[in-house]
Amino acid sequence: MSKRLHNNVCEEHRFNALFKKHAKDLHNFIFYKYGAQYNPKDKVQDAFLKLWNNCSNVPPQKAKSFLFTVANNFTLNEIAHKKVVLKFNKAKPKSDTHETPEFLMEEREYLEKVEKAIASLTEAERVAFLLNRTEGKKHREIAEILDISQKAVEKRIYSALKKMKAQIKEL
Amino acid sequence: MTREQLIQKWLDHDLTKSEEQAFIQLEDYAELTKLSRAMKHISLPDFETELELKKLQKNIKPKTKLTAHWKKILLPIAAVLIICFGIFKFSNNQIKTVKTIAAQIEKVTLPDTSIVQLNANSSISYSKKNWNNNRNISLNGEAHFKVAKGKKFVVQTTQGKVTVLGTQFNINDRNSFFEVVCFEGSVQVNFKNTIHVLKPGEIFSSENGLSFDSSVIDKIPTWINGKSTFKSKQYKYVLTEFERQYNLKFKVRNIDTNQIFTGSFPHNNLEKALQAITLPLHINATIIDTKNIQLSSE
Numbered sequence A: 001m002s003k004r005l006h007n008n009v010c011e012e013h014r015f016n017a018l019f020k021k022h023a024k025d026l027h028n029f030i031f032y033k034y035g036a037q038y039n040p041k042d043k044v045q046d047a048f049l050k051l052w053n054n055c056s057n058v059p060p061q062k063a064k065s066f067l068f069t070v071a072n073n074f075t076l077n078e079i080a081h082k083k084v085v086l087k088f089n090k091a092k093p094k095s096d097t098h099e100t101p102e103f104l105m106e107e108r109e110y111l112e113k114v115e116k117a118i119a120s121l122t123e124a125e126r127v128a129f130l131l132n133r134t135e136g137k138k139h140r141e142i143a144e145i146l147d148i149s150q151k152a153v154e155k156r157i158y159s160a161l162k163k164m165k166a167q168i169k170e171l
Numbered sequence B: 001m002t003r004e005q006l007i008q009k010w011l012d013h014d015l016t017k018s019e020e021q022a023f024i025q026l027e028d029y030a031e032l033t034k035l036s037r038a039m040k041h042i043s044l045p046d047f048e049t050e051l052e053l054k055k056l057q058k059n060i061k062p063k064t065k066l067t068a069h070w071k072k073i074l075l076p077i078a079a080v081l082i083i084c085f086g087i088f089k090f091s092n093n094q095i096k097t098v099k100t101i102a103a104q105i106e107k108v109t110l111p112d113t114s115i116v117q118l119n120a121n122s123s124i125s126y127s128k129k130n131w132n133n134n135r136n137i138s139l140n141g142e143a144h145f146k147v148a149k150g151k152k153f154v155v156q157t158t159q160g161k162v163t164v165l166g167t168q169f170n171i172n173d174r175n176s177f178f179e180v181v182c183f184e185g186s187v188q189v190n191f192k193n194t195i196h197v198l199k200p201g202e203i204f205s206s207e208n209g210l211s212f213d214s215s216v217i218d219k220i221p222t223w224i225n226g227k228s229t230f231k232s233k234q235y236k237y238v239l240t241e242f243e244r245q246y247n248l249k250f251k252v253r254n255i256d257t258n259q260i261f262t263g264s265f266p267h268n269n270l271e272k273a274l275q276a277i278t279l280p281l282h283i284n285a286t287i288i289d290t291k292n293i294q295l296s297s298e
Helices: A012-034 A040-053 A060-078 A101-120 A123-133 A139-146 A150-170 B003-011 B017-024 B029-039 B049-092 B235-246 B270-281
Strands: B095-099 B106-109 B115-118 B123-127 B135-146 B153-156 B160-164 B168-174 B177-184 B187-191 B194-198 B202-205 B209-212 B227-234 B249-253 B260-266 B283-289 B292-297
Touching: A012 A040, A012 A060, A012 A123, A012 A139, A012 B049, A040 A060, A040 B049, A101 A123, A101 A150, A101 B029, A123 A139, A123 A150, A123 B029, A139 A150, A150 B003, A150 B029, B003 B017, B115 B123, B160 B168, B160 B177, B177 B187, B177 B194, B194 B202, B227 B235, B235 B249, B235 B260, B235 B270, B260 B270, B270 B283
Parallel strands: B135 B153, B249 B292
Antiparallel strands: B095 B123, B106 B115, B115 B135, B123 B135, B135 B168, B153 B160, B160 B187, B168 B177, B177 B202, B187 B194, B202 B209, B227 B260, B283 B292
16 A cells, blocks of 8 residues: 555655756756756756656656656757757956966966866767766766666766866967 | 775775875875865865755745636636536437326327327336437336437337347336337347347237237237237236326226236227126226216126
């Protein structure tokens, strides 16, 4: 009986718990993958709304992959084959050192290079690399989010790093 | 530990103190940390989980309200539609019923020119709609059918089902008595989970099962021509038929109503009819009034 009850995510508290657990990861995943221009927040809303509407058909253990697949598909539907551009913070990074204009200039140039280098990564590499570098997630956590092995995560991140280094040198 | 392993561990935020020292010594340490620092500045939009959840809940709740609202609107519409449909169905599916009272014989012509002769105190009902494709008729009492050729013709009675293709037959379904006589063609009788196929002259009755009477072949039952005929029938059935044809009641004294009777009585002459059913069995008939007759053995 209890098994039957827990076989879907229709109960509100269960659904809310799912949201708290996965919403942010889902949002960042879509952001890293496609950038901000496709409104990752809306994709999160849409995906969870769809989960709610299909709650009786989705067992809890399938909910995460359901959400990621749905959000991904929603975004793909919207994409008009634009290249992903991840913008850096306009705000100047806090620094307590006195910087010469020269240094600031260099810094700006460097950030531009990084931006371009990121665009050269494959989608899989970019998502894993950003989850790792920007969010500071460990390999194990990334593997969980992407539903791939830890080894695959390591490979993606390492190859991304190598590519980034090479690209930055070239530019 | 190799350079690559160190970088891997660094990427996994998993360097121990001593490993960190080794990592710092790497030639590309500065480059790596510079890149890493830059990566931190990618503007990740703020995602306030609680806020987003509230937004979502707003979208979920009105949805249920909306359906309730729609239900309120749709329910009466659905109800009206169902009623309209019911009226339409009913008027289209008009059930036609023909009933006879005591001492009345009625001839009914069905839409396909099949003819049903209804004996006294009987009724048939059938659906006029789509009759030619669905020849289903229910019978209560006794009737003779002259079925026009066509699709399967089914007569449903309380005791059994009779199926034919095109033929003449008589069904008598009275209380516990059930009898089918085939005059022409062939008739299938379903009775208490058994199936009998009657050929002309064959009679199926609930009492005797299958029997044969060559005299009925290509004839019609005598009751249609104003005469009830009985061949080896229990006397009680003769009496009830008599009651129906003359619309009266018998009071029976000291008579074995299970005895077998063969003979007939006319429908238009009470005196002759009474003689016909009483004289052969040495029964006295006393007319009490127009509705009651007493029978007693001599």
